Each structure stands twice: as structure tokens, then as C-alpha cells.
Amino acid sequence: MDEALLRSLTPGVLGILVRRGADFAAAEDAVQDALVEAVRVWPEDPPRDAKGWLVTVAWRRFLDATRADTARRRREDLVEEEPAAGPASAVDDTLRLYFLCAHPSLTPSSAVALTLRAVGGLTTRQIARAYLVPEATMAQRISRAKRTVSGVRFDRPGDVATVLRVLYLVFNEGYSGDVDLAAEAIRLTRQLAARVDHPEVAGLLALMLLHHARRAARTASDGSLVPLAEQDRSRWDTASIAEGVAILQAALARDRLGEFQAQAAVAALHADAPSAEDTDWVQIVEWYDELVRLTDNPVVRLNRAVAVGEADGPRAGLTALAALDDSLPRHTAAAAYLHERDGDLATAARLYAEAAHKAPDLAERDHLTRQAARLNARLGR
């Protein structure tokens, strides 16, 4: 049994049922039934047209379930009104699912879970493991999400920006268990990019590929963080970088700049630099200026201040930093770094220790504690 094939067919089949008028939750149940049936029957009796087989079985299950339902009459009317199932492009059906799963009525965590389930074809157990929650909890989260979007009719395209946000959330979750969420997010974004002609979709795909390309170099064998400047660049995935850069350039050429393209441009400049010293910080600052213009996000301003520190010297970076709210995440860590580069090791050591205290995760806390320890050792205390 080819699990990858089943996974890749699932969203298309689900999309067809939804388009034919099946309520999302009922359609999902019917497709799950069909998948179970496929696992049972296919090894002995493989279908000629796998997708057609799944659609037929799932649709029959859906009709059976609908007829058995107390609200039978109403739903049958709904089914009757639907035009006969004709050949329609699978493209639109999967796309419809993307927008359904990123519906604004869903919370971000529900949207993420539903996307992985319906578009990604992952099992509830795989999603639960990836998010480190019990399977029963994830099952509830998904069924609540299904109830929320059931009854939502899709007659017009949704908001691409919302879909991109959901995919970026998946990407940023990292990975654990048997599913690599970053790789999964890239796979789904590729699918989306093949269906939607939008430079920001390409921008997000490029951004993910460029970040992902550096992943192997980002942690040492003992699990500790390796900062960008110290990463072994020979461990970067050059094929991924080349693909990301090519996708980004094609997107930028269309002259419809957005936040993801600009972020990808920054990532591309890092990926392009043969060494940390050769990084084109002046151009990076220019891209951060674009990002500030596009988003006016304080975190972007913070990153910009660090880039200014590299382009124009630590004093300039500290001046840019001083203009920002010091309660921003990583503000203290950035200040510590710039003070160290400015030669004020005592202040830097104190700020690193303070930043470690506020660190959002264990790897970052350990990294910052080490930075403080390194400077304290140099200061002889």
C-alpha cells in the first residue's frame, strides 16, 4: 500500500465532495471511510484509477450517511440540486480546501490542525505527536474546527494572505515525532504555488526553502544553537538555496512586493554570502527598510537595528535599538550582542544573562547563558 499516494490523493477527493455540496465534516468522515476501505481492498484488487475509486467510494459513503441522518430530506434536496458530478480539475478542489482550512472563523491553532489533516492528509496521531499534545486533544481540536467551517459555502476565492499565514505557522513549529512540519509546510506551499499565481506565495516558498537549507548547520551535535556567523556553510543545502533564490527572483521581477518576498530577500543575501564577513549588510538594511514600510512590525525594526549594527557599526545599531521598546522579544539579547561588538564586555555579559532569563525556549536560554559565561570567563570572574 502506497501511503504517500493516498496522502497525495486525499485533499483532491475531499475537495470534490465539498464542491458537490457535502458538508465539510461529513465529507471528511466519508473520505476517511474510503481510505480505510482502500487499505483493505487495494492490496488484493488495485484500482486502475485510484482517485476515481476513492471519489466513488467516499461519495457513496457520504450518501449512505446522509440518508441515515434524521435531517435526511433537507440534505437529499441539497444533493439533488447539485449538478451531476462531471470531470472537474482537481486543481480548484484542493485550492478550495486551502481556503476552507484557513477560514477566518478558525483560531490559528485550529486552522493549522485542519490544514495538516485535510490538505496534508496527515493522521490525527501524526499531528498530535508533532504538536506534543495527546491524540484525544488533537482529535477534539480538529473536530471542533470541522464543526466551525461546516456549512461554509465556497463560491469565491478566499484571502491568500490568511492561507500563507497558516502555512508559515506550520513551518515555524519545527518538528518532532515522525512528521517534519517544516518539510510538510514546504510541500503544501509548493502545492499552493502550483495552483495560485501570486508573487507572495512564491515569496513564502522561497523564504521557507532558504531557511530550511540552513537547518543542518543551525544546531551542533549536542543540540546547542549555532549562530549564523559561526555556522559551517558547507553544511548548507545548496540545491535548496539555488531553488529558493530562483523562485524569489522570478517573484521580485513581477514588481508586486510583499512581506514574504522581502523576508526571503534577506534570507537570500545571507545564503549567498560565502562567509559571514562577506555578507552584504547594506543591502540587508535596505530590505529591512522595505519590510518596515510594508508591515511596520516592531520585531522587524529590532532585526533592522541589528543589521544596522553590522552595516554601520555597533554604535549605530545601539542608537537604532534605543528607539525601540525594550520589552520587545530579544531586545536584550540584541543589545548584549551590540555592546559586545562595541567592546563593552561587562555590560554585554550582564545583558546576556538577563536575556537568558527571558529566553522563550531552552536552546536559546542555554545559548545566551553560554554567551554570558564566555564573556565572564574573559573578564576573569
Add this chain to the structure above:
Amino acid sequence: MAKYLLLKHYRGAPAAVNDVPMERWTPEEISAHIQYMRDFADRLERSGEFVDGQALAPEGLWVRYDGEGRPPVTDGPFAETKDLIAGWMVIDVDSQERALELAGELSAAPGAGGKPIHEWLEVRPFLAAPPTITD
């Protein structure tokens, strides 16, 4: 088998013997400490005694119900004297002796100078239905 919670404290526990804040260690000492904890958890996983463990952020808030329709009141960050949990590990072991043995071992994680920290760990048994006695 019985479950025990091993609690590490940022503050509130009696002072460790080798009581030096982590940022005053050398980076190598920090690595050795982290590796010790990781090896400890791995070994317990293999022996089937590890249940779960997490580190906690130092910042916390107090929250309480404050009447219908009123927002909960939060009070934080903690005053410097407050007891504060740094992290926890849950183990599932055959006896209290084994729980104490393991807690002692965890407390021996190396710190400044590569010497054990000798930090105090709090060991709390889980409340659970008494096991059926068969013998």
C-alpha cells in the same frame, strides 16, 4: 510502579553546596551540565522509568477569579523571595528508594569547576489509587 515528581527550583530551595550562578560557569561546564541531564533522561527512558520532563520559564503570574464579569487579577513578576520552579521531571519507579536514588543522582549534575552542584531537589509522590495487593 509509582510516579514521583522531581522538582528543580530556581529559588526557594535550600542553597546548593556548589552554588554558583550558571552565567559564571565556563561554557564547557555548561555543556557538561546539560549533557549530564540529557544522559540521565536518556538512561531513564531506556530503563522504562522516564515519564516526562520540562523546563519552565522563570517569569510567572498570579491569577485568580475576581467576581462575575471582572477580569482576573494578575500580579507579577514574582518578588525576589518567592519560591520558583525551574523545571520538573516525572519518573515512574518501583520504590521510593529508587526515586530517592535517582533524585540524588540528578542532584549530582556537574556545575562550576566541574564539581557536582549538590542542589536540593524536591521529590513528591503522585497521589494514585493504591495498587491491588496480590500476595
